Every structure is written in structure tokens, then in C-alpha cells.
Amino acid sequence: MAGNLITYRECIKQALREALQADERVFVMGEDVGRYGGAFAVSKNLLQEFGPERIMDTPLSEAGFVGAGIGAALGGMRPIVEIMTVNFSLLALDQIANNAATLLHMSGGQFNVPLVIRMSAGIGRQLAAQHSHSWEPLFAHLPGLRILSAGTHEDARHMLAPALADPDPVIIFEYTSLLNLEKELPTSINQVDIHKAKVRREGKDISLITYGTGVYKCLAAADELAAAGIAAEVLDLRVLRPLDDETILASVAKTNRAFIVEDASRSVSVSSEVSARIMEKSFYDLDAPVQRLCGAEVPIPYPKHLEDAAVPQPAQIVSAIKTLLQHA
Amino acid sequence: MLEYKMPSLGADMESGFLREWRVKPGDKIRKGDIIAEVETQKGIVEIEVFDEGVIGELLVGADEQVPVGRSMATILTEAEAAGKTPEPAKAVTEKTMAPPHHIRSSPLARKIAAEKGIDIAAIQGTGPEGAVTRDDVEHALAAQAAPPAAALAKHKEVEPARPEEKPVTPAVEAPPTAPKEPAKATVTSAESIRMAVAAAMSKSNREVPHYYLETRIDMRPALTWLAEANKQRPVKERLLPAVLLVKAVAKALNDVPELNAWWEDGLQRKESINVGYVVALRTGGIMVPTIHEADTKSLDEIMLALNDLIPRARALRLRSSELADSTITVTSLGEGGVETVFGVIYPPQVALVGFGGITEQPWAENGMLTVRPILTATLAADHRASDGSTGSKFLNAIKTYLQHPDKL
Numbered sequence: 001m002a003g004n005l006i007t008y009r010e011c012i013k014q015a016l017r018e019a020l021q022a023d024e025r026v027f028v029m030g031e032d033v034g035r036y037g038g039a040f041a042v043s044k045n046l047l048q049e050f051g052p053e054r055i056m057d058t059p060l061s062e063a064g065f066v067g068a069g070i071g072a073a074l075g076g077m078r079p080i081v082e083i084m085t086v087n088f089s090l091l092a093l094d095q096i097a098n099n100a101a102t103l104l105h106m107s108g109g110q111f112n113v114p115l116v117i118r119m120s121a122g123i124g125r126q127l128a129a130q131h132s133h134s135w136e137p138l139f140a141h142l143p144g145l146r147i148l149s150a151g152t153h154e155d156a157r158h159m160l161a162p163a164l165a166d167p168d169p170v171i172i173f174e175y176t177s178l179l180n181l182e183k184e185l186p187t188s189i190n191q192v193d194i195h196k197a198k199v200r201r202e203g204k205d206i207s208l209i210t211y212g213t214g215v216y217k218c219l220a221a222a223d224e225l226a227a228a229g230i231a232a233e234v235l236d237l238r239v240l241r242p243l244d245d246e247t248i249l250a251s252v253a254k255t256n257r258a259f260i261v262e263d264a265s266r267s268v269s270v271s272s273e274v275s276a277r278i279m280e281k282s283f284y285d286l287d288a289p290v291q292r293l294c295g296a297e298v299p300i301p302y303p304k305h306l307e308d309a310a311v312p313q314p315a316q317i318v319s320a321i322k323t324l325l326q327h328a
Numbered sequence: 329m330l331e332y333k334m335p336s337l338g339a340d341m342e343s344g345f346l347r348e349w350r351v352k353p354g355d356k357i358r359k360g361d362i363i364a365e366v367e368t369q370k371g372i373v374e375i376e377v378f379d380e381g382v383i384g385e386l387l388v389g390a391d392e393q394v395p396v397g398r399s400m401a402t403i404l405t406e407a408e409a410a411g412k413t414p415e416p417a418k419a420v421t422e423k424t425m426a427p428p429h430h431i432r433s434s435p436l437a438r439k440i441a442a443e444k445g446i447d448i449a450a451i452q453g454t455g456p457e458g459a460v461t462r463d464d465v466e467h468a469l470a471a472q473a474a475p476p477a478a479a480l481a482k483h484k485e486v487e488p489a490r491p492e493e494k495p496v497t498p499a500v501e502a503p504p505t506a507p508k509e510p511a512k513a514t515v516t517s518a519e520s521i522r523m524a525v526a527a528a529m530s531k532s533n534r535e536v537p538h539y540y541l542e543t544r545i546d547m548r549p550a551l552t553w554l555a556e557a558n559k560q561r562p563v564k565e566r567l568l569p570a571v572l573l574v575k576a577v578a579k580a581l582n583d584v585p586e587l588n589a590w591w592e593d594g595l596q597r598k599e600s601i602n603v604g605y606v607v608a609l610r611t612g613g614i615m616v617p618t619i620h621e622a623d624t625k626s627l628d629e630i631m632l633a634l635n636d637l638i639p640r641a642r643a644l645r646l647r648s649s650e651l652a653d654s655t656i657t658v659t660s661l662g663e664g665g666v667e668t669v670f671g672v673i674y675p676p677q678v679a680l681v682g683f684g685g686i687t688e689q690p691w692a693e694n695g696m697l698t699v700r701p702i703l704t705a706t707l708a709a710d711h712r713a714s715d716g717s718t719g720s721k722f723l724n725a726i727k728t729y730l731q732h733p734d735k736l
Contacts, residue, residue, distance in 0.1 A: 256436050256462060287436040287462045288455060324456065 030082030062091035101144030129299035151215035203233035266294035371644020382409035433460035521613035578622035580725035604654030678713035
């Protein structure tokens with residue numbers, strides 16, 4: 001068994017290596033990706049394998065190197081820009097929002113920007129308020145971008161290739177709290193669809209809709225709920241922009257109840273958008289109000305117990321759903 | 329403007345099916361007029377109105393299930409009606425399906441209810457904040473499709489009712505082969521009446537602390553008087569002993585008014601003495617039609633009332649006031665041959681009088697032993713409402729009245 005287990009970190013690394021091998025236009029750039037091997041050791045030894053022209057260390061200048069990535073993409077390259085953590089992405093927000101996301105439109109359809117930006121995100125490593133962000137909703141707000149969230153090993157391993165194949169900018173959120181987590185990687189899957197959400201577990205009683213770090217939490221909760229006789233469906237949104245309405249609504253049509261889980265704080269979030277769409281398009285399929293379990297609306301605290309309390313935990317998911325279904 | 333609401337035709341009634349309107353918008357109505365036929369577990373009941381005015385709008389349509397207390401029609405004063413042309417009943421069909429805004433229900437439940445044509449307002453919600461959910465609608469549909477089976481299954485969990493008339497009331501027999509009105513999806517059947525009895529008797533046994541008193545009554549004076557009285561009457565007008573019993577009970581209540589009452593959030597004494605008379609149905613179950621103001625009626629009037637009520641009770645065609653107004657119940661099992669009846673009170677009443685059969689028995693009087701026709705009268709009374717001394721006074725009053733039948 002141990003032979004089949006693989007860390008989330010190794011999944012990302014394999015994806016990078018595969019992309020670098022497959023297309024010589026692909027290169028990686030970012031802070032500490034080369035000599036240091038990546039802040040989270042994701043690109044360890046890639047410099048030795050692919051050389052400094054394809055594994056490029058950059059200065060601490062997010063606006064600069066993201067802009068350079070956009071230029072390279074416009075020039076025909078297939079850059080993978082790593083922003084060390086989502087916390088620093090705000091420094092590059094102007095490049096992302098005003099250039100990467102808009103150039104196709106502003107050029108009257110002449111210039112695609114085939115850029116992939118990877119960034120580590122998430123809460124749960126006691127990094128305090130300035131380094132513990134779940135800012136997927138912020139980026140998912142921007143038209144012109146495709147926003148992916150790698151909540152599973154499968155997606156960490158296989159999302160990069162289709163993202164590079166996309167002619168327009170794609171941002172992939174990876175999760176630092178999952179890096180050391182070992183899971184079995186299904187050998188049957190060698191590509192993922194970055195246009196579709198994915199049902200990770202089938203169920204008939206309620207749809208647990210989530211993404212990112214919520215996926216494994218919801219799967220754990222679904223296991224526990226199954227023991228209580230509740231068949232929860234776990235739907236991994238995976239694509240946060242544009243949202244895959246079809247899969248979401250099909251799941252709700254089946255279960256008639258939706259419960260959305262995300263680490264990001266509740267207000268103006270992915271869950272609020274998904275909830276609104278379900279209400280707009282599936283109102284007459286609903287047998288209960290859509291409910292959400294989200295991050296607390298606070299700067300993420302440093303102490304472990306407070307940090308845990310600030311984001312949804314499987315036990316809370318289980319208890320909230322049992323309450324919701326109490327009457328059944 | 330007044331609202332006419334679905335009346336409660338007994339403590340056990342939650343809703344009824346409107347089967348037919350007897351009035352239309354613009355019709356003038358007076359107190360006591362029958363305005364609709366409503367089907368309950370106890371059969372089709374003619375619903376009377378207690379206001380005067382003009383029918384404004386009919387708010388529910390035929391065959392709609394209407395919960396107790398929900399508005400069925402508006403009643404306008406003459407003045408209001410004069411200023412306004414009566415609206416035709418066209419709104420009725422539209423209103424039938426649209427649930428009132430205050431009903432909490434899930435969108436899915438509303439959709440299913442609309443598709444299946446079931447009134448969501450009549451369904452008890454079990455979802456979040458009491459909302460009606462899909463499960464609730466489906467249960468209601470299942471119950472509608474097969475009321476006896478569903479009801480039976482449900483009631484099996486309830487502790488069994490103490491049967492009021494075990495000696496003679498047969499257990500549930502096969503339902504009548506041909507329903508009276510087969511075209512309609514009728515809820516009335518022997519089983520549903522059984523369920524109504526079960527619900528009322530279970531409630532009584534659960535909530536009412538009964539006490540029982542018994543006395544033996546020499547019926548020779550009464551029977552002798554009755555034989556004489558009947559000689560002078562044509563066959564059709566002859567009196568039955570039951571008439572004397574009902575009248576004696578009514579007069580005794582005049583003397584002991586504590587027992588002419590309902591227990592609803594405390595004791596509520598009733599002015600009118602309305603005697604409910606238990607009629608056993610051939611298909612099983614019982615109906616209890618009311619003889620209104622029995623204390624003021626003559627024996628002949630009581631006999632007329634019984635001759636009118638008993639066949640209609642057996643045909644399940646009683647009026648609302650005849651089902652809901654009783655202030656005491658009389659059950660007479662004389663024909664069945666038992667001597668003593670220990671009854672179960674029909675809530676919210678506080679007393680029930682049971683009469684056994686009249687049988688010849690040894691009777692000691694003035695130091696002599698003789699044989700007399702003896703009737704055993706029992707009282708089942710609610711100990712919340714009265715005590716043994718009150719009950720004793722009441723039974724003795726009945727006994728005394730039956731010794732002087734000419735004064736009844």
C-alpha cells in the first residue's frame with residue numbers, strides 16, 4: 001500500500017515535471033523556486049534537471065515577475081508563475097486584474113494570455129492573520145480569469161496540463177495544509193476537466209458543496225454521516241470561475257438540499273454566489289433553505305485552538321447537517 | 329365583514345373536506361341556515377351558519393380539505409352587500425391551489441403539492457421551523473390514498489383506547505361494499521369512524537381522571553306509566569323507555585348543573601342542556617347526535633328528535649350543531665342485554681351516563697323481598713370537574729325522576 005501513497009506536494013511536483021518535459025515553451029518562475037527548491041519544496045531539484053532558463057528565481061517583486069509572465073505569454077511562451085503564497089498576490093493584483101484578465105478583451109480578441117499562476121493558499125498552519133488567507137472569492141470575482149482550486153491529490157497532479165493548454169489566464173490555488181498529506185492517487189485518471197465540478201462522493205440526502213481544503217473535510221464528514229444513515233453527496237466545485245452550474249444544479253435536483261462549506265469568510269464569498277445560483281435556478285427543487293458553513297469573519301488568529309475555531313471542521317459539518325435533517 | 333370558518337365538529341377533528349356549497353355569493357343567510365356539506369371522519373355533515381348577512385366570497389372550492397379554523401367564506405352585512413355587487417365564484421378554483429402566504433413550506437413541497445392537487449395548508453410541517461417538506465407532502469398523499477391503512481398503522485403505536493361499549497360494539501367489520509357516493513374520493517368509512525372513536529377515547533383515557541358511580545333503579549313505575557301512555561298513542565308516536573331516560577338525565581342536570589359542562593382550560597358550565605345520545609352503527613363505531621335543550625322538550629318531542637336523529641346518524645348525515653354541541657352523553661345498552669355500562673367520557677364533556685338493560689331482579693323494599701324490573705344507571709364523571717358527592721346527587725336525581733314519570 002505504501003508504494004501507492006503519494007503526498008500532495010509530490011503530485012504538484014510531478015505535474016510540473018511533466019509539463020516541463022512535454023512542452024519546451026513551458027517555464028517556471030517565482031521567488032525561491034530554483035536554488036532553494038521552492039518555499040514549500042515543490043520544485044526541489046527541478047533547477048538541476050531543467051536548468052536556470054526554465055526554472056527562474058525572481059526578485060521579491062510580485063508585480064514585476066507576474067507582469068513578466070504576462071509578457072512572456074503574449075510572446076508565445078507558456079509560463080508557470082508561482083506566487084509563493086496568496087498573501088503576496090495582492091502585490092500583483094494590478095497585473096492580474098488589469099492586464100492578464102483584460103488584454104483579450106482590450107485587444108479586440110487579438111491577444112490571448114496563456115498564463116498559469118500557481119499560488120499556495122489556505123488556513124491552518126499557525127501563520128497568523130497576514131499569512132493565512134483563503135482569497136479564492138477575491139479572484140473568482142474577476143471576469144477574464146479561470147480560477148481553479150486543487151482540493152484533492154488528483155487535481156494537484158492533473159490540473160496543470162489542461163491549465164497550460166488553456167489559451168487564457170488560469171490561476172490554480174494549492175493548499176499548504178495538504179502538502180504533507182498522503183493519499184492514494186487513482187491510476188485510472190490521467191487528466192481532469194477544468195471546466196466541470198466533480199462529484200467526489202455520491203449521495204441522495206444532501207449535497208455538500210465545497211472546494212479546496214473543504215473537500216477532504218466534507219468527505220470525512222460524509223463518512224460519519226453515513227454511519228448515521230445520512231447519504232451526503234460531496235460536490236467539489238474545483239472550478240470557481242466560471243462556476244459549473246450544470247453539475248451544481250443536477251446535484252441539488254437529486255438531493256433537494258444544499259449545504260455549502262468553505263474556509264473563506266462568509267460575506268461575498270464563493271458560497272454566497274453558489275447559494276444565490278441555487279436559489280435562482282433550483283428554487284422549486286429545494287426542500288430546505290440552502291445553508292452554509294464558512295470561515296469566521298475575523299483576521300485568522302495565531303493560537304491553534306482559535307485558528308481551528310475560525311474555519312469549518314468536519315465535526316461542525318456533521319452536526320449542522322444532522323440538525324438540518326433532524327426531521328427526516 | 330365576517331369570516332365563516334371551518335367549525336370543529338368534535339375534539340378529535342383537525343380538518344374536513346368541503347363537499348358542496350349550499351349557498352353562492354349574494355345569497356342572504358340567517359342564523360341556523362345550512363351553507364355547506366362537509367365530510368369528516370364521521371360522515372357528511374351539514375354545516376350551519378351562526379351569523380346573519382349576505383354571502384360575500386367563497387374562499388374554498390369543492391373537495392378541498394380545510395383545516396378547522398380556516399376561513400371558508402366571507403359574510404357581508406346587508407349594507408356592505410348593497411354597496412358591492414356580489415362577486416361571482418370564479419376566484420374559487422384559483423384560490424384552491426395557491427397556499428396562503430403564512431404557510432411555511434419548502435419550495436419543493438409546494439411544487440409537489442400543486443402537482444398532486446393537495447392543499448399544503450392542511451399538512452402538518454415537520455421541517456426546519458415547522459416548514460412543510462417533501463416528506464410531509466408525501467406522507468399526506470399516502471394517507472389520502474389509503475386512509476384506513478395509514479391511520480391503522482399509525483394508531484397501533486398509540487395505547488389502545490378503552491372501548492366504550494365493548495359488550496356490543498363489534499370490532500371493525502369489513503367496510504361497506506358500496507360507498508354512499510363512490511364518485512368522490514371519500515374519507516368516510518367504518519375504519520375512519522373507528523379511528524375517530526379511537527382518537528377521542530384515547531384522549532379521554534389519557535387526560536380525564538374518571539370516577540364511577542352506580543345505582544339500581546326500580547323501573548316499575550316508569551314502565552307502568554309508559555304502557556299506559558302508549559295505549560293512547562298511535563303506533564308511530566309510541567314512546568320508548570329511552571325517552572324517559574334522556575328526559576330524566578336532562579332534568580337531573582337542571583338540579584346538578586355542575587355536570588352540564590365542558591372542560592377546556594378549566595371548567596366551563598353550559599347554559600343549554602344538550603344531551604348526546606350514543607347510536608351504534610351497524611358497520612361498527614358510534615355516532616353521538618345531540619338532542620338540543622332536552623330539559624325543555626316534552627317526551628313526545630324527544631321521541632321525535634330520536635326518530636329523526638338515529639336514522640340520520642346511521643346514514644352519516646348529521647348537522648354540525650348535532651355533532652358538536654352536546655354537553656353530556658347518554659349511552660343505553662339495554663338492547664344488548666348487559667346490566668351495567670362503565671363509560672368513557674367524550675371530551676370536552678365532563679360526564680357520561682350509562683344505562684344497562686332492564687331486567688327482572690329480586691328487590692327488597694319495606695322489609696319485603698319482591699321481583700322488579702331493575703335498571704342499573706352509572707355515571708362516569710371527570711374528577712377535575714366534579715366530585716363524588718356531586719355525582720351521587722345527580723344519579724339520585726335521575727332515580728327520583730324515574731319514580732315519577734308523569735312529572736317528566
